[in-house]
Amino acid sequence: MELLGFQLPTYGWSTILGSAISGVFLGAIYALVALGLTLIYGVLHIINFAHGALLMLAMYAVYFLWHLGGVDPYLAMLIVVPGGFVFGYCLQRGVIGKTSHGRDEIILLVTLGVAIVIENAALFLFSADERNVQVPYDLDGIDLGVTYVVWTDLAALAGSLLITLALWLFMVRTDTGKAIRAVAKERQGARLVGINVDHIFAISFGIGTACVAAAASLLAPTYAVYPQFGYLFVLIAFTVVVLGGMGSFVGALVGGFVIGITEQLGRLYLGESLGLITISAIFILILLFRPTGLFGQKA
Amino acid sequence: MLEIRALEAGYGSVRVLHGVDLDVGEGEIVALLGSNGAGKSTLNNTLSGIIRPLGGAIRFDGRDVTGATSVKMVDLGVIQVPEGRRIFPNLTVRENLELGSYRRGREGRAAGIERVVAVFPRLSERFGQFAGTLSGGEQQMLAIGRGLMAQPKLLILDEPSLGLSPLLVEEMFSLIRDLHGEGLSILLVEQNVFQSLEIADRAYVLENGLIALQGPAEELVEDEGLKKSYLGM
Ligand SMILES: Nc1ncnc2c1ncn2[C@@H]1O[C@H](COP(=O)(O)OP(=O)(O)O)[C@@H](O)[C@H]1O
Ligand SMILES: [Mg+2]
Numbered sequence: 300m301e302l303l304g305f306q307l308p309t310y311g312w313s314t315i316l317g318s319a320i321s322g323v324f325l326g327a328i329y330a331l332v333a334l335g336l337t338l339i340y341g342v343l344h345i346i347n348f349a350h351g352a353l354l355m356l357a358m359y360a361v362y363f364l365w366h367l368g369g370v371d372p373y374l375a376m377l378i379v380v381p382g383g384f385v386f387g388y389c390l391q392r393g394v395i396g397k398t399s400h401g402r403d404e405i406i407l408l409v410t411l412g413v414a415i416v417i418e419n420a421a422l423f424l425f426s427a428d429e430r431n432v433q434v435p436y437d438l439d440g441i442d443l444g445v446t447y448v449v450w451t452d453l454a455a456l457a458g459s460l461l462i463t464l465a466l467w468l469f470m471v472r473t474d475t476g477k478a479i480r481a482v483a484k485e486r487q488g489a490r491l492v493g494i495n496v497d498h499i500f501a502i503s504f505g506i507g508t509a510c511v512a513a514a515a516s517l518l519a520p521t522y523a524v525y526p527q528f529g530y531l532f533v534l535i536a537f538t539v540v541v542l543g544g545m546g547s548f549v550g551a552l553v554g555g556f557v558i559g560i561t562e563q564l565g566r567l568y569l570g571e572s573l574g575l576i577t578i579s580a581i582f583i584l585i586l587l588f589r590p591t592g593l594f595g596q597k598a
Numbered sequence: 599m600l601e602i603r604a605l606e607a608g609y610g611s612v613r614v615l616h617g618v619d620l621d622v623g624e625g626e627i628v629a630l631l632g633s634n635g636a637g638k639s640t641l642n643n644t645l646s647g648i649i650r651p652l653g654g655a656i657r658f659d660g661r662d663v664t665g666a667t668s669v670k671m672v673d674l675g676v677i678q679v680p681e682g683r684r685i686f687p688n689l690t691v692r693e694n695l696e697l698g699s700y701r702r703g704r705e706g707r708a709a710g711i712e713r714v715v716a717v718f719p720r721l722s723e724r725f726g727q728f729a730g731t732l733s734g735g736e737q738q739m740l741a742i743g744r745g746l747m748a749q750p751k752l753l754i755l756d757e758p759s760l761g762l763s764p765l766l767v768e769e770m771f772s773l774i775r776d777l778h779g780e781g782l783s784i785l786l787v788e789q790n791v792f793q794s795l796e797i798a799d800r801a802y803v804l805e806n807g808l809i810a811l812q813g814p815a816e817e818l819v820e821d822e823g824l825k826k827s828y829l830g831m
Contacts, residue, residue, distance in 0.1 A: 474700060477693050481686040488684030490648055492748065493672030493701035 307568050317446030318567045319560050324452035326559020327459035328514055332532055333539035333551040334463060335510030341546030342483045342503040345403055348410040349390075350536070351529025352417035353508050357383055357515035358524035359425060365432045365519070372432050372519035373454065379512040387508025392501040421526040431523035455517040462513050463552055466506070470548075479503055483546070535562070538582045544595020553593060557581075599624045599659060599783055600645075600676075600752055606653035607644040614640045616807040617654065622752060627774070627784045629794040629815065631824075632804035638787045639681050641804070642754050645785075646678045647671040658752070672701045675751030679758060681787075683741040687730025691721060694729050694740055698747025706749070714743040717773070735766045742773070753777065754785045759793075771797060795819045 332354060339347045360379050364370040370378070394413065399405040440449035470476035481489045482499045489496055522528070539558050543550020558578060566574030585592060600622040608614040614637045622628045632638050643649045645656065647668035655664045658674055666674075686694050695714060699707050715722045718739040724732060729740055738758060745753060755774065759767040767790065775797050778784055788794040795801055795815045803811035803824060811824060818824055 474696070474704075477689060477697055478700060480689055481697055484688045485684055485686050487648065487680065488686060489697075490668040491646060491672075491678050491680055491684060492697050492744065493669050494697070495667075495669050 310567065313445040315564070315567070318563045320443070320446050320448065321452070322560030322563030323556055324448075324456050324559070325563060326556035327456040328518055328555075329532070329535055329539050329559055330552045330555025331459040331462060331510055331514040331517070332536040333543065333555055334466065334548065335507035335514075336533070336536050337540045337543070337546055337548065337551045338466075338479075338503055338510070339507040340540065342479055343406065343500055345406045345410065346537070347504075347507065348407065349413040349417065350507070350511060351533030352414040352421075353383070353387070353529070354511045354515055354532055355421060355524060355526060355529040356386075356417055357508075357512040358519060358522075358528055359421065359430075360512070361515050361519040362430050362432055362524055366430075372434065372516050375519075376513055376516040379516060380509045383512030384505040384509040386505075388501045388505035390508070391504035392497065395504070396497055396500060418526050418529075425526065427525060429523040429525045432519045434520045437520050451517075451520040455521075458513065458517045459555075460552075462510065463548065466510070467548055475499075475502065535578060538578055540592075541582060542585050542592055544592030547592065547594040550592055550594035599626075600785070601657040602641075602645075602654070603656075604654035605641070605644065605651055605656065607640055607649050607651045609640075609649075613652065614807050615644070618804070618807070618809055620802055620809065622783055622785050623799075625778075625781055625783055626799045627778050627786055627797055629798035629801040630785060630787045630804060631789075631791055631794065631801060634789075636804040637807045638804055639756055642678055642680070642756050642785075642787060645671070645676060645754060669701065672748060675749065676754070677745045677748045677750035677752070678754040679741050679745040679756065681756040681760065683737050685729045685737055685740050685744065687728065689729060690726055691729055691732070691740060692725045694744050695747050698744035699749075702747070702749060707747075710747045710749070714746055717746070717776075718743055734761050735763070738762060738766075738770070746777075750782065752783045752785065754787070756787045757789060758786075759788065759790055767793070791824070792819075 332350070336347060336350050339345070357379050360382065361372050361375045364375045364378060365372055390413065395406055395409050398409050437451055438449060440447055440452075470480060478489065478494045478499050479502065482494060482496055486496055489499070535558060539551060539554040542557060543552070543554030558581065561577050561581060562574060565577030569576065602618060602620040605618045606613060606615050618641060620628070620630070620641075630638055630641070640649065644651050647666050647670060650665055655662065657663065658676060661674070663671065663674065686697065689697070692711070695711055696707060699710055720736065721739055721743060724736065729737065732740060742755070742758065758774070759770045762770060771793050774784060774786060778797070786794055786798060795818055798815040800813065801815050801818050802809050803818075811818065811821060
C-alpha cells in the first residue's frame with residue numbers, strides 16, 4: 300500500500316481487525332476521560348487544564364491503595380470515585396470558584412495553576428519513577444480468533460459504557476441532573492427557580508473528577524503511573540471532545556472510539572511513535588471542516 | 599407583605615436605584631411602570647436575590663430579607679418570571695416545569711403540572727418538545743407556568759407582554775387578572791401603562807432609579823404628568 304509516496308506495510312485482515320479491536324478498548328478509556336472534560340466544559344464553559352493532573356493523582360491513589368493496602372484496582376473504584384467527587388467538589392468550590400470570581404479567563408488560569416501544583420507535588424512526594432500495579436490476572440483473557448483480548452481491556456470497555464449510561468440516566472432522571480443541564484444553558488433562569496449555581500458548578504466539577512478517578516481504576520492494571528502521566532491522555536481526550544462536539548455526551552463516547560481506533564491503526568501502519576500523528580491530523584481536520592464537532596451544537 | 603425601604607442597588611460602581619420605597623400588600627396587584635432603563639428589572643433582581651442591595655431594607659412577610667440569596671427568596675415564595683423569559687431551551691417543556699418546583703420537592707409536582715395545564719392547555723401538547731423550539735408566546739406561557747410551579751406567594755412579572763401579538767397581550771392581561779382572582783399577590787412590571795393600570799390596585803412610576811409617582815391605579819390614570827410622559831396625550 301502506498302500513501303503520499305510512502306510505502307506502508309501490508310497486513311492481513313485479522314491483524315487490522317485485531318488492531319481496531321484494541322483501539323475500541325483504548326477508546327473506551329479516552330471516552331471516559333473526555334466525558335469528565337466535556338461535562339465540565341458544558342456547564343462551566345471552561346477547559347479544565349487540571350483534568351490530566353487529577354487523572355494522575357487518581358492513578359497514584361489506586362496505586363497506593365494496592366501497594367500499601369493490597370486493594371484490587373477495580374475494588375479501589377469504590378474509594379477513588381467518591382473520593383474524586385469530593386476532591387473535585389471542594390477544588391471548585393474552595394479554590395477555583397473562590398479565586399476566579401466567575402471570570403472565565405481567570406478560571407482557565409486557575410485550573411492551569413492547580414495542574415502545575417498537583418504535578419510538582421507529585422514529583423516531590425512520589426519522585427519521577429514509574430510505578431505500576433501488578434494484578435495476578437493481567438494477562439488472562441479470551442481468544443477471539445482474530446485477536447486475544449485480556450479481561451482488563453474488556454473491563455475497561457464495560458466500565459466505561461456502564462459509567463456513561465449511569466451518568467446519562469442521572470442527567471435526565473434526577474433533579475440535580477436537570478439542574479446541571481439548566482445551569483449549562485441558562486444561569487439566570489436557574490437562579491430564579493432557586494438552583495444554587497455555585498453548588499451545581501462544584502457538583503459538575505466533582506462528577507468530572509469522579510469520571511477521571513473511574514478511568515484511573517480501569518487504567519491501573521495496564522498502565523504505569525508517573526507525575527506527567529496525565530498529559531498525553533488529556534491531550535487525546537481534548538481531541539475527543541473537539542471531535543465529538545464540546546459538551547456532548549454521545550460525542551465523547553463516539554469520539555473516544557474513533558480516536559482509539561485511529562490511534563491503534565496509526566501505530567500499526569506508521570509505527571509506535573509516529574502513530575499518534577493521526578490524532579493530531581484528525582484534530583486539525585475537524586477544526587478546519589467541522590469546528591462544532593460531530594455532535595456539537597452551534598454556539 | 600413586601601416592604602421595600604430606601605433601596606439602593608446597581609452594578610459594580612454604577613448605582614441604578616437611589617432609594618426606592620415600595621409596598622405590595624397581601625392579595626394586591628401592584629404595577630411598576632417606567633420607561634426603558636429606569637431600573638425596574640434591577641429592582642426585581644434585587645428582590646429575587648440575584649443582585650445584592652447596596653443600601654436600604656427589604657422585608658417580606660414580616661421578615662428581614664435584605665441581601666438574602668435567590669435560593670432563600672424562592673423558598674419564601676418570592677418568584678420572578680423574568681424579562682426575556684429565561685426558560686431552559688435545552689430542556690423539554692415538562693422538565694422546565696419540573697425545575698420550577700426544584701425547591702418544592704416532588705410531592706406536589708404532579709398536581710402543580712395539572713394546574714399549569716389547566717391554565718395553559720396549549721403547553722400540554724408540547725410537553726416532550728425542547729423549550730427552545732417553542733414560539734415566543736408559548737415560551738412566555740412556559741415561563742409563567744414554571745413560576746407557578748414554585749407555588750408563589752408573591753409573583754413578580756417582568757414585562758410579560760413584551761413581544762407578544764396584540765391578541766396574546768389581551769390573553770396575558772386576563773390571565774394576570776385570573777391569577778389575582780385566586781388570591782395571588784402580584785408585582786407587575788409593564789410598559790403597557792393603560793392596561794396595567796386597568797387591572798392594578800396601585801401603581802408606582804420609577805424614573806431614573808427613584809419613585810416619581812405613586813397612588814391608586816384609578817387616580818394615576820387621571821394624572822396629567824403620567825399622561826404626558828407615557829401616553830403621549
Ligand atoms: N447587568 C448589567 N450590568 C450593568 N448595567 C446594567 C445591567 N443591567 C442593567 N443595567 C443598567 O441599569 C439601568 C437600569 O436597567 P434595568 O433595570 O434593566 O431597567 P428597566 O428594566 O427599567 O428597563 C440601565 O441603565 C441599564 O443599562
Ligand atoms: Mg427591564
